[in-house]
Amino acid sequence: MSIFQINKKLQPFTDVLLAAVITYGFHLLYRYFAGDINSWAWVHWLNNRLSEHVYYQSLWINRHLLGLKIQTEEIRTMIFSNGGKIWINFGCSGLKLMFQVTVLFLLFPGPWKHKLWYIPLGWLLMHLANLFRIVSLSVIVLWKPEYWDFSHDWILRPFFYLIIFGMWVIWVEKFRNGKLTKSNEDGKLSG
Helix, strand or coil: CCHHHHHHHHHHHHHHHHHHHHHHHHHHHHHHHHHHHHHCHHHHHHHHHHHHHHHHHHHHHHHHHCCCCEEEECCCEEEECCCCEEECCHHHCCHHHHHHHHHHHHHCCCCHHHHHHHHHHHHHHHHHHHHHHHHHHHHHHHHCHHHHHHHHHHHHHHHHHHHHHHHHHHHHHHHCCCCCCCECCCCCECC
16 A cells, blocks of 8 residues: 555544644634724724624524514614513624634635635524524523523533534535545545
8 A cells, every 4th residue: 555545544633633623723812812802993893893794694584584572772682572581792792703714714825716615614604503593592582591501501502513524524525625526437536
């Protein structure tokens, strides 16, 4: 067995390891420098805009699609009929996850022509997942408020990472080598 064949067999392992190091490394660095990063004017502005969008869009979904009766307070707060509240702060903006998607796909190998559209697609998916998260938490705070903390921390927060992982799998399988994979005559994928 040649060294090339060994390296090819280890490729999935090294890909997973690289993605994990990038993702976890970014998470640690962001947590360490979050105070500094969030003090930058442009980051503060983005956090504010994204928080507002998440608030108004989730409020609209809650009221018009789910028919929930919701009162509002200043500073992006929804008050539900049972007295439960959801406050959309900067931590709910989704910006950190958009940064995380950006860093992962900028650093992970692959063609730039696909990165130029795949990264913005990741931002959109993070925003849509964030809306799903806030609307889900709205339903939970209204009907099962005792599960709110658990759902927030242990179900809906990891949900973002499942989406990022799914995007990464698609990236590795479809785009990493600079060309879309095609079906062979025998039905196997090539790449």
